[in-house]
Amino acid sequence: MTALKHLIVRLPFVWLARPFAQNTARFSTQDPTLSKTEEDSDEWKLKGRIYSKKPIKVELVGGKRYLWCACGYSKKQPFCDGTHLWSRFKLNIKQHPVFFKAPKDMKASMCLCKQTKNPPYCDGTHRRKEVQQVDVE
DSSP states (O other): OHHHHHHHHHSOHHHHHHHHHHTSOOOOOSOTTSOHHHHHHHHGGGSOOOOOSSOEEEEEOTTOEEEEOSSSOOTTTTBOOSHHHHSTTTOOOSOOOEEEEOSSSEEEEEOSSSOOSSTTBOOSGGGSHHHHTSOOO
């Protein structure tokens, strides 16, 4: 019995309060007048700063782990240098740096527009009108 009591004391409060939080009402903060296409066109703004409007070819070493920058502020593009940690209070993006392991020695097109649906690799999203209209700093 003391082991059970010890377990209950050690459980975090958040875990214990979880059943109560699941039954609360959830309200949407979206504007109902926005159409689905308008929402999709603004989605790119939440994916990170557009560093460049074209991908970069990178030599990847098989078996090596890499960290792809998703915020667009890294000085070592396309790889993360931790800049997002210092400017987190300014960033309002959905993506986070992506760890990936190269399957073999290869050349890969790495996304620099940060809008890809297949991070860290380029999927051609940089060709979209919304991305091409943005002024790159």
